[in-house]
Amino acid sequence: MKDNLILRIIAKLLIPMIILFALYVQFHGDYSPGGGFQAGVIFSSGFILYMLIFGLDTAEAIVPSGVLRVIASLGVLVYAGTGMVSLFMGKEFLNYSALAESPTTGQHIGIIMVELGVGMTVGAIMLLIFYAFANRGRE
Amino acid sequence: MVEQHLSILLVVIPLLAAPVTALLPNGRLPWALTQVVMLACLWISLSLLADVSSGQLIHYELGGWAPPWGIAYEVDALNALVAVIVSMIGTLVTAYSLRSVPADIPLDKQAHFYAAFLLCFLGLLGMSMTGDIFNVFVFLEISSLSTYALVSMGRNRQALTAAFQYLILGTIGATFFLIGVGLAYAATGTLNMADLAVRLVDSPHSNTVKTALGFIFVGMALKAAMFPLHQWLPRAYTYAPVMVSAFLAGTATKVAIYIMARTVFSVFSPELALSTLLNELLIVLGAIGVLYGAIQAIRQTSVKPLLAWSSLSQIGYFMIGIGLLSATGLMATMVHLFNHAIIKTSLFMAAGILLYHAGTLHIHKLAGLGRQLPWTFAAIVIAGLSLIGVPGTVGFISKWYLVLAAVEQQAWWIVGVILLGSLLAIVYVWKIVETLYFQPAQAAGISAQSRVELSPALIVPVWLLAIACIYFGLDTDMTVGAAQVAVQSLGLTP
Numbered sequence: 061m062k063d064n065l066i067l068r069i070i071a072k073l074l075i076p077m078i079i080l081f082a083l084y085v086q087f088h089g090d091y092s093p094g095g096g097f098q099a100g101v102i103f104s105s106g107f108i109l110y111m112l113i114f115g116l117d118t119a120e121a122i123v124p125s126g127v128l129r130v131i132a133s134l135g136v137l138v139y140a141g142t143g144m145v146s147l148f149m150g151k152e153f154l155n156y157s158a159l160a161e162s163p164t165t166g167q168h169i170g171i172i173m174v175e176l177g178v179g180m181t182v183g184a185i186m187l188l189i190f191y192a193f194a195n196r197g198r199e
Numbered sequence: 200m201v202e203q204h205l206s207i208l209l210v211v212i213p214l215l216a217a218p219v220t221a222l223l224p225n226g227r228l229p230w231a232l233t234q235v236v237m238l239a240c241l242w243i244s245l246s247l248l249a250d251v252s253s254g255q256l257i258h259y260e261l262g263g264w265a266p267p268w269g270i271a272y273e274v275d276a277l278n279a280l281v282a283v284i285v286s287m288i289g290t291l292v293t294a295y296s297l298r299s300v301p302a303d304i305p306l307d308k309q310a311h312f313y314a315a316f317l318l319c320f321l322g323l324l325g326m327s328m329t330g331d332i333f334n335v336f337v338f339l340e341i342s343s344l345s346t347y348a349l350v351s352m353g354r355n356r357q358a359l360t361a362a363f364q365y366l367i368l369g370t371i372g373a374t375f376f377l378i379g380v381g382l383a384y385a386a387t388g389t390l391n392m393a394d395l396a397v398r399l400v401d402s403p404h405s406n407t408v409k410t411a412l413g414f415i416f417v418g419m420a421l422k423a424a425m426f427p428l429h430q431w432l433p434r435a436y437t438y439a440p441v442m443v444s445a446f447l448a449g450t451a452t453k454v455a456i457y458i459m460a461r462t463v464f465s466v467f468s469p470e471l472a473l474s475t476l477l478n479e480l481l482i483v484l485g486a487i488g489v490l491y492g493a494i495q496a497i498r499q500t501s502v503k504p505l506l507a508w509s510s511l512s513q514i515g516y517f518m519i520g521i522g523l524l525s526a527t528g529l530m531a532t533m534v535h536l537f538n539h540a541i542i543k544t545s546l547f548m549a550a551g552i553l554l555y556h557a558g559t560l561h562i563h564k565l566a567g568l569g570r571q572l573p574w575t576f577a578a579i580v581i582a583g584l585s586l587i588g589v590p591g592t593v594g595f596i597s598k599w600y601l602v603l604a605a606v607e608q609q610a611w612w613i614v615g616v617i618l619l620g621s622l623l624a625i626v627y628v629w630k631i632v633e634t635l636y637f638q639p640a641q642a643a644g645i646s647a648q649s650r651v652e653l654s655p656a657l658i659v660p661v662w663l664l665a666i667a668c669i670y671f672g673l674d675t676d677m678t679v680g681a682a683q684v685a686v687q688s689l690g691l692t693p
Contacts, residue, residue, distance in 0.1 A: 133218035140215045153207040155263035 078106035096178025104186035135181030213321035221314035229313040244282040267391040273330030277685035288449035303440035319345040358438035372421030379414030423455035426488030436507035441551030449544035481522025488515030493623035528604035533682035535597035545664035567640025583628035
């Protein structure tokens with residue numbers, strides 16, 4: 061579909077918006093509706109649009125599935141690691157108040173880190189699922 | 200400092216290890232990490248059991264949020280015993296998988312296989328640790344989703360359809376459980392198990408609460424493969440890789456039965472179960488399950504389905520034990536959870552050795568193999584005797600307490616069912632033993648190419664469990680003692 065001028069231009073206009081919105085949902089999630097899961101899905105939908113227009117091979121050259129597997133695993137580690145940091149700071153697992161001097165700051169840092177982990181894993185897994193389906197019968 | 204965090208570490212250590220395992224190169228490393236994690240979890244669960252066996256409770260608030268708002272882990276003797284079962288079986292199965300996984304799983308999938316295995320393991324541990332009923336659902340899904348992936352990795356292509364069937368039925372079960380949790384939340388406004396129990400006292404017989412109990416019960420019955428919701432189990436156990444069948448046979452249904460006992464006895468009250476005829480349902484379906492599973496096991500022509508159907512028959516005993524709604528009955532179920540985990544895991548692992556040696560598990564093609572593999576054969580005989588319930592083995596202990604519980608309530612027909620079930624067990628165990636030892640060997644039936652060298656990694660875990668079958672059959676202090684404290688912690692007095 062990359063020969064279709066209209067699709068190409070619209071996609072190029074839309075994709076940055078989608079990704080910017082994903083980042084907004086990700087990092088504004090502790091104040092407004094949203095968070096890691098939604099942001100990850102929106103982020104990956106931007107990439108999936110790119111894949112639909114410019115083809116699977118181009119997309120896989122940008123984000124290879126090996127990299128996505130690493131990001132997905134790191135996301136889980138960021139989540140559990142945040143919990144472990146607060147455990148080592150002497151509070152319960154995932155008690156963010158331990159992460160900074162004042163509990164309020166700690167809660168902010170904690171929720172942002174945890175949601176970042178969720179966003180990384182969800183975004184990467186959504187793309188991996190899409191790759192897995194799109195690659196069926198190609199080899 | 201670590202002491203007070205042990206209950207959460209039991210779940211977090213595998214959670215941290217799973218993504219690391221997925222990133223490791225294929226080969227020995229993922230196995231080594233898994234084994235270390237299993238040993239750590241076994242040590243933690245044993246020390247938790249030692250802490251709570253005096254009757255005290257361990258209470259842990261995740262994120263520092265106090266219940267009923269936050270998620271709390273509540274450890275008493277009941278869940279500590281379940282955690283010990285899961286991590287003990289996990290440790291031995293991982294040792295076995297050093298040789299078993301290279302034979303079953305393609306090299307390029309091994310790291311992911313171990314990651315999925317760790318996720319399944321942590322899901323089961325989380326289900327047993329948590330004191331929040333919604334959290335049970337979350338961990339149930341973690342363990343179930345990874346189980347579907349594990350089952351689908353079997354060598355036979357039918358593993359895919361078996362996994363898909365399990366996926367559909369397992370998802371229905373989880374959905375039923377979630378609907379039940381939702382209804383209980385609607386009736387009480389809380390998800391914490393202890394808080395639920397307190398609030399349900401005020402409105403014990405409202406229809407919402409009864410429906411909630413029904414949905415939770417059916418959901419868990421599906422996960423526990425209770426007759427007649429068992430269709431997924433024989434196929435899943437038959438086509439899964441050997442170590443997965445061995446692990447699931449020892450843990451997955453056990454945890455589901457623990458959740459069932461926990462919800463019936465400590466969230467909802469036994470009186471509610473009585474008023475909804477749940478106990479009759481459990482006993483009658485359990486009894487049918489015992490006999491039907493055993494008869495199906497006798498009809499099988501291959502070892503793995505035979506063992507799977509025999510599991511189904513044993514699940515019937517758990518149901519009867521819970522359904523009697525008495526302290527002795529629940530104690531029998533708890534003791535049998537431990538004992539059956541030992542028995543069935545060792546049998547599945549021994550069956551794996553036969554499979555690697557003969558290249559098939561078709562019972563006619565295994566003729567005379569017992570004389571070639573005397574150690575494996577001896578372990579099968581010991582575990583088989585325990586399955587029947589011969590005195591001096593663990594199987595006798597659990598059946599003894601179950602018969603006691605039935606006699607207590609003068610339910611003589613249940614005693615009859617238990618005896619008949621044991622007689623049928625003799626038939627199917629004898630079927631394996633007779634073929635393996637007393638039939639002349641078929642030289643042509645064994646293909647040389649699929650032989651895997653017998654190694655200590657395969658035979659030692661099998662024998663550790665076989666020895667445990669005898670040991671815990673003679674020295675019942677640990678199992679019966681823990682079960683007694685567990686029953687007391689549910690507020691029943693034996």
